[in-house]
Amino acid sequence: MNTQNLMLIDPHIHMTSRTTDDYERMRQAGIVAIIEPAFWLGQPRTEPGSFKDYFSSLVGWERFRASQFGIKHYCTIGLNSKEANNEALAEQVMELLPLFVCKEGVVGIGEIGYDDQTPIEDKYFRAQLELAKEVNMPVQVHTPHRDKKAGTIKSMEVCLEHGIAPDMVVIDHNNEETVKDVLDRGFWAAFTIYPNSKMGNERMVEIVKQYGSERIIVNSSADWGVSDPLSVPKTASLMLERGISIEDVRKTCYQNALDSFGKSGQMHESDWLQGTNVDQREKFSDNSVLRGGQTPVVGEVSATGQMDSNIVR
Amino acid sequence: MYQADIYATTTFLKEVLERSTTTQGLAWLTQKTELIASGAAQPKDLYLAFSAAPRFVGKAPLHLTQHDHATAQQIRPGFDPGRWNAAQAARTMLILSLPHQDGQAFKEQIETLFNTADMGELVALYAALPLLPHPELFRGRAAEGFRTNMGDVFEAVALDNPYPADYMEEDAWNNMVLKTLFVGKPIFRIYGIEKRRNVKLARILSDYAHERWAAGRPVSPELWRPVGPFINEAILADIQKLFSQPNELEQLAAALACSESSSSSARELLDAHPQLKARVEDGEITWNLIGTRNLQLN
Numbered sequence: 024m025n026t027q028n029l030m031l032i033d034p035h036i037h038m039t040s041r042t043t044d045d046y047e048r049m050r051q052a053g054i055v056a057i058i059e060p061a062f063w064l065g066q067p068r069t070e071p072g073s074f075k076d077y078f079s080s081l082v083g084w085e086r087f088r089a090s091q092f093g094i095k096h097y098c099t100i101g102l103n104s105k106e107a108n109n110e111a112l113a114e115q116v117m118e119l120l121p122l123f124v125c126k127e128g129v130v131g132i133g134e135i136g137y138d139d140q141t142p143i144e145d146k147y148f149r150a151q152l153e154l155a156k157e158v159n160m161p162v163q164v165h166t167p168h169r170d171k172k173a174g175t176i177k178s179m180e181v182c183l184e185h186g187i188a189p190d191m192v193v194i195d196h197n198n199e200e201t202v203k204d205v206l207d208r209g210f211w212a213a214f215t216i217y218p219n220s221k222m223g224n225e226r227m228v229e230i231v232k233q234y235g236s237e238r239i240i241v242n243s244s245a246d247w248g249v250s251d252p253l254s255v256p257k258t259a260s261l262m263l264e265r266g267i268s269i270e271d272v273r274k275t276c277y278q279n280a281l282d283s284f285g286k287s288g289q290m291h292e293s294d295w296l297q298g299t300n301v302d303q304r305e306k307f308s309d310n311s312v313l314r315g316g317q318t319p320v321v322g323e324v325s326a327t328g329q330m331d332s333n334i335v336r
Numbered sequence: 337m338y339q340a341d342i343y344a345t346t347t348f349l350k351e352v353l354e355r356s357t358t359t360q361g362l363a364w365l366t367q368k369t370e371l372i373a374s375g376a377a378q379p380k381d382l383y384l385a386f387s388a389a390p391r392f393v394g395k396a397p398l399h400l401t402q403h404d405h406a407t408a409q410q411i412r413p414g415f416d417p418g419r420w421n422a423a424q425a426a427r428t429m430l431i432l433s434l435p436h437q438d439g440q441a442f443k444e445q446i447e448t449l450f451n452t453a454d455m456g457e458l459v460a461l462y463a464a465l466p467l468l469p470h471p472e473l474f475r476g477r478a479a480e481g482f483r484t485n486m487g488d489v490f491e492a493v494a495l496d497n498p499y500p501a502d503y504m505e506e507d508a509w510n511n512m513v514l515k516t517l518f519v520g521k522p523i524f525r526i527y528g529i530e531k532r533r534n535v536k537l538a539r540i541l542s543d544y545a546h547e548r549w550a551a552g553r554p555v556s557p558e559l560w561r562p563v564g565p566f567i568n569e570a571i572l573a574d575i576q577k578l579f580s581q582p583n584e585l586e587q588l589a590a591a592l593a594c595s596e597s598s599s600s601s602a603r604e605l606l607d608a609h610p611q612l613k614a615r616v617e618d619g620e621i622t623w624n625l626i627g628t629r630n631l632q633l634n
Binding site for chain 1: 380383384387388390391451452453454455456457458485486487
């Protein structure tokens with residue numbers, strides 16, 4: 024794997040389910056920042072207190088854990104579509120959201136949207152779009168696994184109906200069938216590189232070849248299931264190997280994530296450049312390598328490739 | 337009911353904050369503190385302002401003059417906002433604006449903030465403990481703070497904070513001191529470390545030193561700071577060992593601990609090291625010096 028020492032962002036990854044080995048390998052592979060959307064935990068929660076503690080851990084413990092490996096951790100906060108179907112619980116979770124959405128490092132409302140596309144999911148998707156509008160935050164939209172294309176289009180139409188600008192919305196988990204609709208409407212199109220489902224990264228390379236790098240974002244969505252926290256670096260590496268320009272790789276694996284979620288005002292390149300500066304000074308005593316105006320090389324980005332292959336199928 | 341006069345505290349914080357934020361930031365804060373103090377505010381007003389403080393006042397470090405440090409000490413002995421930032425000062429002012437005549441209601445609001453806090457908020461809340469009205473209601477919360485594994489949060493509650501020395505029961509206090517050593521933080525930044533020395537803590541610290549020695553790990557020379565007045569036969573053997581350690585700071589700690597003991601065997605042990613004894617008697621060696629030097633080595 025060779026990412027030519029690019030700084031990378033994984034804007035969708037559920038680190039609460041991952042180990043410190045993952046953090047270490049992600050950092051070595053060049054990931055400087057991540058966004059952890061609030062999602063479900065594999066089985067439904069039955070108490071609002073479980074949500075409260077989960078949201079707290081996203082802005083507290085998990086952020087600290089990431090910092091121990093030199094990675095800046097951000098999150099999006101929201102009620103996911105699956106659990107929205109428990110209406111009594113959903114009402115109470117909605118009351119919790121204002122406690123969290125304005126916290127430092129919260130870069131959006133997410134991941135929200137449709138799963139089974141039920142009327143109750145629709146109700147809470149809309150309520151959270153209103154909240155996003157009220158606090159002027161980006162929205163991270165989970166698109167359904169089933170009846171995907173129609174669900175994706177519906178998600179965008181509902182956003183527009185609520186007066187949310189397309190450039191404030193990241194539509195996630197796209198594929199060849201949905202990408203054109205999303206880009207044509209002016210939304211950000213994110214792609215999840217997931218072994219065996221969603222997208223493989225060879226397909227991702229073809230999409231970037233066809234559509235370019237404008238408003239296209241790569242992520243791993245790694246979680247508690249079979250998934251790969253190195254999907255973004257592996258895809259960056261594969262794109263470079265297959266002749267995609269380094270500028271296009273930088274946009275799809277770094278800059279577009281920063282530009283979209285940066286609209287929250289809670290995510291700045293200086294967050295990790297300055298943070299790393301301090302780290303490096305601590306590590307290497309007097310050697311202040313990252314002073315003003317220089318192009319920063321962040322940390323010891325290993326490009327030696329511990330992985331046998333950079334392909335995710 | 338009060339540890340610190342609230343008007344004096346907020347006036348002071350505002351003066352200091354003025355130098356580390358913008359006019360707009362200060363105007364935003366004034367408006368929010370007035371709203372919260374009026375009693376007409378919804379709970380949501382406090383939550384949102386408390387969370388959003390860094391967006392409006394920034395996070396620049398506070399710059400305290402000598403005079404400011406003296407004022408802080410006058411307001412509340414041990415109060416030391418020298419490492420605070422703008423958002424932290426603003427958050428402290430926000431919670432000090434809350435109506436607090438009803439102690440339980442006040443506690444509930446503070447606990448709600450704690451229970452949903454991010455790292456920066458936790459730091460602000462714990463560091464504000466020595467300024468809050470109804471301090472006796474927050475012992476359990478401070479003990480909870482000692483259990484954290486987030487470094488900055490632990491520092492906020494345990495270091496440069498006079499609340500634990502003034503309010504914590506002995507067991508919780510001892511646990512805090514031990515954990516400070518355990519996580520490698522400096523003992524000399526614990527306010528009241530001398531005042532709260534006790535025989536049980538001395539025994540716990542000696543046991544901990546033995547555990548470290550058994551594992552072949554270094555023992556902080558600061559570990560012996562609370563031990564001196566409680567040197568008994570068992571601990572005397574530890575001190576003897578310290579005198580023969582290659583690390584000079586450990587020898588200094590041994591001499592200082594002996595000088596603080598009323599036991600005749602400890603006195604005799606010190607007499608056996610006349611050079612160190614002379615330096616102790618000159619006042620050259622202090623625990624703060626040992627702590628500072630030890631920090632520089634690590």
